[in-house]
Amino acid sequence: MVDVQPLKSETVPGDERGREADAPRDSLVVRFGADKPLKLDAGVELTPFQIAYKTYGTLNAARSNAILVCHALTGDQHVASEHPVTGKGGWWETMVGPGKPIDTERYFVICPNVVGACMGTSGPSSTNAASGKPWGLEFPVITIRDMVRAQAMLLDHLGIDTLFSVAGGSMGGMQVLQWAASYPQRVFSALPIACATRHSAQNIAFHEVGRQAIMADPEWRGGRYLLEDTNPRRGLAVARMGAHITYLSDAALHRKFGRKFQDRENPTFSFDADFEVESYLRHQGISFVERFDANSYLYLTRAMDYFDLAADYVGLVANAFRNSPTRFCIISFTSDWLFPTAESREIVHALNAAGARVSFAEIVTDKGHDAFLLEEPELFAIVRGFLDGAGKARGLNGASAR
Amino acid sequence: MSNLAVSHIARNGGGARVDLVLVAEMVERGARVLDVGCGDGELLRLLAESRGVDGRGIELSREGVNECVAKGLAVIQGDADTDLADYPDDAFDYVILSQTLQATRHPRTVLEHMLRIGRRAIVSFPNFGHWRVRLQLLFAGHMPRTNILPFSWYDTPNIHHCTIKDFRQLCSEIAVEMEKAVALNAWGSPLRLNAPWWFWNLFGEQAVFLLSRKD
Numbered sequence: 380m381v382d383v384q385p386l387k388s389e390t391v392p393g394d395e396r397g398r399e400a401d402a403p404r405d406s407l408v409v410r411f412g413a414d415k416p417l418k419l420d421a422g423v424e425l426t427p428f429q430i431a432y433k434t435y436g437t438l439n440a441a442r443s444n445a446i447l448v449c450h451a452l453t454g455d456q457h458v459a460s461e462h463p464v465t466g467k468g469g470w471w472e473t474m475v476g477p478g479k480p481i482d483t484e485r486y487f488v489i490c491p492n493v494v495g496a497c498m499g500t501s502g503p504s505s506t507n508a509a510s511g512k513p514w515g516l517e518f519p520v521i522t523i524r525d526m527v528r529a530q531a532m533l534l535d536h537l538g539i540d541t542l543f544s545v546a547g548g549s550m551g552g553m554q555v556l557q558w559a560a561s562y563p564q565r566v567f568s569a570l571p572i573a574c575a576t577r578h579s580a581q582n583i584a585f586h587e588v589g590r591q592a593i594m595a596d597p598e599w600r601g602g603r604y605l606l607e608d609t610n611p612r613r614g615l616a617v618a619r620m621g622a623h624i625t626y627l628s629d630a631a632l633h634r635k636f637g638r639k640f641q642d643r644e645n646p647t648f649s650f651d652a653d654f655e656v657e658s659y660l661r662h663q664g665i666s667f668v669e670r671f672d673a674n675s676y677l678y679l680t681r682a683m684d685y686f687d688l689a690a691d692y693v694g695l696v697a698n699a700f701r702n703s704p705t706r707f708c709i710i711s712f713t714s715d716w717l718f719p720t721a722e723s724r725e726i727v728h729a730l731n732a733a734g735a736r737v738s739f740a741e742i743v744t745d746k747g748h749d750a751f752l753l754e755e756p757e758l759f760a761i762v763r764g765f766l767d768g769a770g771k772a773r774g775l776n777g778a779s780a781r
Numbered sequence: 782m783s784n785l786a787v788s789h790i791a792r793n794g795g796g797a798r799v800d801l802v803l804v805a806e807m808v809e810r811g812a813r814v815l816d817v818g819c820g821d822g823e824l825l826r827l828l829a830e831s832r833g834v835d836g837r838g839i840e841l842s843r844e845g846v847n848e849c850v851a852k853g854l855a856v857i858q859g860d861a862d863t864d865l866a867d868y869p870d871d872a873f874d875y876v877i878l879s880q881t882l883q884a885t886r887h888p889r890t891v892l893e894h895m896l897r898i899g900r901r902a903i904v905s906f907p908n909f910g911h912w913r914v915r916l917q918l919l920f921a922g923h924m925p926r927t928n929i930l931p932f933s934w935y936d937t938p939n940i941h942h943c944t945i946k947d948f949r950q951l952c953s954e955i956a957v958e959m960e961k962a963v964a965l966n967a968w969g970s971p972l973r974l975n976a977p978w979w980f981w982n983l984f985g986e987q988a989v990f991l992l993s994r995k996d
Contacts, residue, residue: 732869
């Protein structure tokens with residue numbers, strides 16, 4: 380199954396790592412100049428800045444079939460096509476593609492890289508135009524609302540007024556909720572999956588462990604590793620390993636690995652990766668650092684930590700959705716302990732109190748939080764049915780009568 | 782939710798359950814409707830197709846909910862006994878409780894919430910005063926089991942059975958206006974409108990009530 384690899388610290392030159400951030404491969408890029416700054420919640424403006432994105436399918440003449448897919452913490456714009464760095468398939472190919480629930484033969488799918496990330500949208504590894512050097516920690520702290528504001532500017536640029544749907548899981552789901560709250564008239568339907576209206580104390584705590592792991596790596600150099608040609612690989616890998624556990628469940632880990640040894644019959648009485656689960660986690664950590672920037676990990680986890688819809692709307696989530704014309708479909712998973720069903724139910728209660736049109740389904744699975752990315756037939760049936768129903772209401776051609 | 786063996790409820794020529802058709806006929810076109818205990822969504826779908834309503838549903842069973850959502854219906858997983866409290870006043874024109882009243886823990890509270898959330902309420906339920914039910918208890922001496930109430934006493938979801946007479950009594954206690962009432966016999970035909978209540982209570986297998994607030 381997984382290769383045993385030590386956590387080696389292999390240096391990739393800083394300028395090479397910065398390239399994807401400034402000139403992303405296989406992506407569309409829109410640059411916003413000084414006339415169109417991004418106004419950030421932190422009270423500053425980000426300018427100039429750029430958004431890297433991918434599109435799939437065709438925008439219809441009425442411009443009414445666009446679906447915005449929002450990616451999660453470590454995702455990117457390559458939702459349904461090969462990733463230029465890893466060479467692997469898109470991160471949501473189970474959901475998005477021809478004939479898939481988010482059917483690119485019927486819908487025009489847009490997936491932007493979020494602000495603060497590292498795959499071509501401005502973030503800490505991008506070049507700061509003012510200095511000609513990577514931003515590093517000079518990059519302003521961003522929020523989920525900032526990400527959504529930038530995406531709205533992208534849609535303005537594309538000439539799309541109203542989205543047929545906004546969909547995403549985890550941090551993507553937070554963006555979906557923020558979209559519906561910030562731009563209710565631009566969101567016909569919304570699919571927030573495995574998320575919450577605010578990040579819980581437990582989740583903030585996990586994120587802090589990850590950030591501390593990165594910052595404790597001597598190669599992090601106070602965030603200036605790109606300038607100093609180092610790379611906090613170990614720190615980022617440990618952050619990923621810790622986080623990855625929270626994406627699974629006790630039952631899933633037991634089913635996949637149990638206490639099985641990795642390529643050996645007996646324990647070695649050492650700190651080698653004796654157990655399969657150790658080897659698997661190390662692999663997760665190592666493959667992650669190939670494609671992700673450590674500072675981006677700090678910024679994006681922070682954005683999730685700051686997310687609290689109720690705080691933005693006088694203490695009541697329902698206020699965020701008052702008179703919302705949007706059709707919502709909330710989905711949670713029974714074994715997700717990062718964003719448990721109770722938090723989805725809170726979204727539902729708020730939407731009901733606001734009188735919004737809402738569907739809510741909880742799917743039985745032992746796959747934990749990651750279930751939204753995996754083969755879950757019931758999830759697919761629900762997303763497909765919800766979009767079909769919304770498509771009929773929107774008058775989209777080809778909405779199959781099921 | 783399978784509170785009843787709904788497969789044994791009579792269907793009309795078009796294949797729709799007669800009790801649901803009766804409920805649908807009581808709803809004004811284009812109304813906002815909440816169906817509490819919406820099962821697999823058959824009534825919501827009928828209402829959308831025949832009356833063009835803006836329908837929402839609550840269903841206890843996860844299978845029912847997921848089936849409804851996959852059909853494109855706006856349904857959430859929830860419990861009539863606990864979740865109606867979250868809805869604001871006057872959010873709907875009609876709140877419907879179809880074949881579910883007898884499975885709630887607090888039927889009276891549920892009914893009160895329904896008439897707070899909606900201007901009108903429609904309630905249908907199996908009549909426990911039907912002669913077949915009475916005869917079983919009287920002569921066979923066991924808890925009644927019928928085609929639509931096939932459960933044994935120890936595994937039934939139906940914990941608050943009532944008769945048509947009982948339900949009318951409850952309505953008068955909580956000051957509810959009965960705008961319309963229909964009783965159906967075992968073949969799904971409505972009983973004579975001018976029949977006395979005792980006749981309905983004996984020969985009606987199910988009853989459907991249209992209620993409103995007594996303002």
